[in-house]
Amino acid sequence: MDTKHLDRVVIRFAGDSGDGMQLTGTEFAKAAAEAGNDISTFPDFPAEIRAPAGSLFGVSGFQLHFSASEIHTPGDAPDVLVAMNPAALKTNLKDLVDTGTLIVNTGAFLEANLKKAGYASNPLEDGSLGKYKVHAIDINQLTMSALDGSELSNKEKGRAKNFFALGLVFWMYGREPESEIRRIYQQFAKKPEFGEANVKVFKAGYHYGETAEVFQTVYKVPPAVFQPGMYRNITGNEAIALGLVVGAELAGKKLFYAGYPITPASSILHSLAKYKNCGTLTFQAEDEIAAIGAALGAAYGGSVAVTASSGPGVALKGEAIGLGVMTELPVVILNIQRGGPSTGLPTKTEQSDLLQSLYGRNGESPIPVLAAKSPGDTFYCAIEAVKVATRYMVPVMLLSDGYIANGSEPWLLPNLNTLPRFDVIHRTDPSGYFVYERDPRTLARAWVIPGTPGLEHRIGGIEKDALTGNISYAPDNHEKQTRVRAAKIERIAQDIGELDLSGGASGDVLIVGWGGTFGALRQAQQQLAAQGKQVSHAHLRWLSPLEPGLGKIIRNFKRVIVAELNMGQLRQILRATFLIDVIGLNKIQGQPFKVREVLDAVENQLDAKHTDHGEPAAVVSQPQASA
């Protein structure tokens, strides 16, 4: 038996949505993290909870990239594909690299399943898989054999088959099985008979790898080198929940979180509901509007108030966010974006709610908008959103997306004692109080909360007098208030950190991105820069106000490419703001960028005949991403 060292591996598990592929992937990711690899994951599953077995649309996949060096993405194409049935093979094979390894559960390759997947002939027999290293294994049968004599029903036994696949890949990549066995027992502590069965099947898979002669090599991916410190594996939604709890603590306030179930935001509510002993109050509202309404009520009462949703829910919250703008109350709205419009692609990722976030309310209703770039970054963005909301007395929209919400990465845990506090102080002095008198630096009005004697006042959604806060329909006052609400948002720029720029401050191509595309964009830029190309990448955290650092450099590049998972929403803004031509790299497939797609787009621009420095670059309005 050989042992071969690899720098990095991309593996994808695919099967029916009831086959447990998400669990298999998550467990294998843990093992990789445990072994010291850098990891990045991409769960990709259908909206249906248990789609009909064997159907193409019911295929659920989990991709894991593990590496001996730093990585930013779950990988463009899998090196290894585990296909639990014909539908999984059909929908995922096109992504597998040529000469890639294919592990197929032959037990599911029955006439009926082949037909459901649209195969005229059995691909395992018709030679169509010739270019791959195929391991055809009857996982169904081997699972049943492993559980021979078990009390479980055949149906229950069958459900353990994902653990066979897990055991097999554990062996292939030289992972230690002991801690996984412990985890299985823990996970099924309440149903020990299932725990026992899953461990048996897991071991059977592991031993199959060891004894079956088909596998001649064990592949080892050595540990990556990380910055020293404490780490944990974290998804975007877990990190954002922690960020909210910590943000409220840094503000010296209690956290109130109101939500209504919606994919892919729901798990934030699930996390926070467990933190009751940290003083967090959660409220599952009757609808999206009630969730933002309750948050506004809590903000009025002096809590750090948060609501979360995805695009359709944020649309419903629009009017109430406007009320927050008018009454200048601090509330944080999380938008975990998914494909749209309407119900769209509930479980897939997209960045198409940027304009909704910036403008999706009636009237002149600007709010601060920031976007997280990775699972771990959502923690810091949540803290920053709480800080800006409470300091500037304004609703803040924090954008995440399905990709970073569900994706995970090893996360360097911060030392909470070193995070700067921003304690909120409520005004209690009644002398000379005017409801809309503003702080000269932030333009924020004082956050006076009910319960404060002598400061009783009324606020509401009708235009306010610029000083007293009383109802005012005066023309000049409305213009003044409209302008000051906008100016307040611009003032936030004074608190925004450095632009996240990789590469020089001038050059041939500047890639501009925001949000969850960070990994693919940064990796592409680093690869090109390593080849000596004059390519930089600026990744925006703040979209409103626009990061001041961008304006300083955007004109220093021959071409500017704005890469986003939408039809060019940031591109529109950059064109309007800077009056320069920028080129769009746009993909609207419910999938993240592949590094290759970004490389191709940048290389096209590098190869194109350069215009003179400073002149507008060519317009590329059509989507450039490969289908």
Add this chain to the structure above:
Amino acid sequence: MTEALKKLTKKDLESDQDVRWCPGCGDYAILATVQRTLAQLGIKRETTVFISGIGCSSRFPYYMNTYGFHTIHGRAPAIASGLKITRPELDVWVITGDGDGLSIGGNHMIHALRRNMDLKILLFNNQIYGLTKGQYSPTSAMGTRAPSTPTGSIDHPLNPISLALGSGATFVARAADTDAKLLGGILQEAYKHKGAVFIELLQNCPVFNDGVWEGVKEDPAGKQIALVEGKPLVFAGGAKGIAIGPGLVPQIVDVGDGPGKTPLSEILVHTERGSALYANLLAQLVQPDFPIPMGILYRHDKPTYGDLAAHQVEDAVTRAGRGDLNKLMYSGMVWEVGADGTRH
């Protein structure tokens, strides 16, 4: 003398804002009764909050010298819920109307009541949309002619009391706008109640629906049943009463002994703490077939949402200890990377 020790008067609860309702609007009378009653109750201005939606009645908070929040159409119960959950020590009143609370905000209304949120909800029912100039509302009688229904409305009206009972309100009452004595008494009891209070106010809109409750108000003896704890449901000076026929059908009967009359002992006796079934029966007594019950229809003690939420927090602290954020952060699979950059 500090503010807290000073005896409040009605005047202390009046804000410096000009009241902008139409002359003759029933809202004036309600505002005055609320101000007078709360002053009598000795409330604290700083811990009292009025929250409203949109509509004529929803301007109410601007005129109260307490904390006030004029929000958006229909959403006041949701906003009030968020405030009450996080600030249980505040007295939170919700001002709404038949359009605001039963149409655009119907969902928030039923859920605030269902949760037994400790809110005092005053629903001003004038059976019309006033601020938008006179369209028929969810409580308008069938056949209501309005700009949007020139040939008469064809949808059945909603019964606010039935809705409140069905949703789980734990204090349900009704009064007419100008009946200061009855409303004052109800408000005093409502103030003491812990849980979701729902008070339907029969309110006159002199501009778009003038006199819609006139039949009820001008003939209190004949068109109203004054609900008094432990007293029979009689009206018309005691000559008529409500008895129950087969199939739990309420019937108007002549009270008395002798042929064709029903003895007083067979007349339903009012109790605020009766079954929901009894309260629902009262709710079914509507014009024009019955006189309308006025007063406290139903009262029931059960834990509020706020109590239960606080209990869960205490429970979590007892079980898991006061939250330690470091522990929370360092939970799950945590590992250390040493100075050499590899895992230990």
